[in-house]
Amino acid sequence: MTATADQIAALAEELAGILGPRGVTTELRGREKASVDGAKMSPILAEQLPLGLADLVAFPADAEQIAQTVAAAVRHGVSVTPRGKGTGNYGQAIPMQGGLVLDMSKARAIVEVGEGYLTAEAGTPMITIEQAARDAGQQVLMYPSTAQSSIGGFLSGGSGGTGSIKHGSNMSGDYVLALDVVYADGEPGLVHVEGEEAQPYVHTYGTAGIIARATIALEPLQEWVGFYASFPAFDDATSVIRQIGWLEPTPRLVSADLPTIANALPADTAIPKDRASLRAILDPATIEAATALVEGAGGRVEEVREGPQATVKISMISYNHPIEWLQKSSDQTYFHVEVSGAALVERLDEVHQAYPGAMLHIEAQRDHPIGMLAAPYVSPEEVYAGFDRLTAIDVGYHSPHQWFVDWNVERTRDLAATTDPSGLLNPGKLPEPGTESTAGKKA
Numbered sequence: 001m002t003a004t005a006d007q008i009a010a011l012a013e014e015l016a017g018i019l020g021p022r023g024v025t026t027e028l029r030g031r032e033k034a035s036v037d038g039a040k041m042s043p044i045l046a047e048q049l050p051l052g053l054a055d056l057v058a059f060p061a062d063a064e065q066i067a068q069t070v071a072a073a074v075r076h077g078v079s080v081t082p083r084g085k086g087t088g089n090y091g092q093a094i095p096m097q098g099g100l101v102l103d104m105s106k107a108r109a110i111v112e113v114g115e116g117y118l119t120a121e122a123g124t125p126m127i128t129i130e131q132a133a134r135d136a137g138q139q140v141l142m143y144p145s146t147a148q149s150s151i152g153g154f155l156s157g158g159s160g161g162t163g164s165i166k167h168g169s170n171m172s173g174d175y176v177l178a179l180d181v182v183y184a185d186g187e188p189g190l191v192h193v194e195g196e197e198a199q200p201y202v203h204t205y206g207t208a209g210i211i212a213r214a215t216i217a218l219e220p221l222q223e224w225v226g227f228y229a230s231f232p233a234f235d236d237a238t239s240v241i242r243q244i245g246w247l248e249p250t251p252r253l254v255s256a257d258l259p260t261i262a263n264a265l266p267a268d269t270a271i272p273k274d275r276a277s278l279r280a281i282l283d284p285a286t287i288e289a290a291t292a293l294v295e296g297a298g299g300r301v302e303e304v305r306e307g308p309q310a311t312v313k314i315s316m317i318s319y320n321h322p323i324e325w326l327q328k329s330s331d332q333t334y335f336h337v338e339v340s341g342a343a344l345v346e347r348l349d350e351v352h353q354a355y356p357g358a359m360l361h362i363e364a365q366r367d368h369p370i371g372m373l374a375a376p377y378v379s380p381e382e383v384y385a386g387f388d389r390l391t392a393i394d395v396g397y398h399s400p401h402q403w404f405v406d407w408n409v410e411r412t413r414d415l416a417a418t419t420d421p422s423g424l425l426n427p428g429k430l431p432e433p434g435t436e437s438t439a440g441k442k443a
């Protein structure tokens, strides 16, 4: 339910008292900035924008202020949509019913780094966390290609990235060790949950509780190199992508693109024009084996680069980024679908036939590869019709064209019934029982 002007004004006044006058804004520009995310990557969602506008935006500086801010909003009956960096690409961070956007960007302190763990405030960028871990001789298990995105946003809306070949997704149960969560149940303060008890808050878009502080697992630091190869054709790259992903020690990332997508990436001498590109973050001990695989498939190694900057650069052109670059570089409107399965390498032609003009961006994983299948956009119906064609060739898919929680929905609904009885947390994102969604089979 949308809040009245009186409720908003009373909350703004109280928040100015808690956070200081600069800790809250009701100015239109600030509200508009806080009401968009990466949803425009989907032409289906882009046609529906704007999907909501915040009435006010708060900038708490730490976990305690996050808890105080949520408690104030609950007292005034105003909904709360948490926001990290706003890079989520399905509209999950859009305040569908207005109300308060809880911008976490000022809550960005590393609280503690210990042996095998790191604790940070919700708004801390993942790249800052990786750096802090490295300074302590450790590394995060995984970080998303949106390396500037926040830990709270990555845990709540993201799933994987650099490190996922070995560690899977951030929902695996090993990634999150503990959380300090804030409920909208009228009981102010932080609730500390650990281990199994922390997992139900992951990937729920803040609908069952807001993550104010997170403790994630670390592992011993490894040396990594950025490995660039190119091939005459994409088939050559996909013929070895799995084998490269299976090398030991396990690579942190292995991505490959068709020449058309590679041409759209930022100019780089290691990504030659009109050739398929394969980029990997490798343990130096595997360079020789990776080189043999590349050359055996008719490719050539373009460059091997050392240092953390080189590997982060490769991360930042992985996962959804090549599709975003393709979209930016062309007058053509492209949509994409997240896909998975052995068919991506074993029956690439059939995968490409799912949509006219389709092009696959692919990521190696331990079990089966995943990817983003991009194609020229015609209509929502054409996009959805392709889901059946993908299923028919045993390709798993996930639609990036809807903003609902689509993982463990019932568990989240049950939890939210207690932690958010009035439905104030990120309203519109937790589907009602029986609601149709186009999410489909999880990729």
Ligand SMILES: Cc1cc2nc3c(=O)[nH]c(=O)nc-3n(C[C@H](O)[C@H](O)[C@H](O)COP(=O)(O)OP(=O)(O)OC[C@H]3O[C@@H](n4cnc5c(N)ncnc54)[C@H](O)[C@@H]3O)c2cc1C
Pocket (backbone or CB within 6 Å): 037, 038, 041, 081, 082, 083, 084, 085, 086, 087, 088, 089, 092, 093, 094, 104, 122, 123, 143, 144, 145, 146, 149, 150, 151, 152, 153, 154, 155, 156, 157, 158, 159, 160, 161, 162, 204, 205, 206, 207, 209, 210, 211, 212, 318, 319, 320, 321, 324, 426
């Ligand atoms: C080009 C591109 C590439 C991407 N690549 C990847 C990738 O490699 N891997 C991946 O997993 N994702 C990827 N994404 C999706 C997205 O960037 C990530 O999920 C990112 O980690 C989200 O973090 P954020 O800080 O931007 O969160 P936001 O977009 O601000 O929020 C994401 C969701 O979490 C909620 N939320 C934010 N903070 C909190 C909190 N503290 N407590 C509770 N809920 C909260 C928001 O309400 C929203 O529902 C990509 C997106 C784009 C556009």
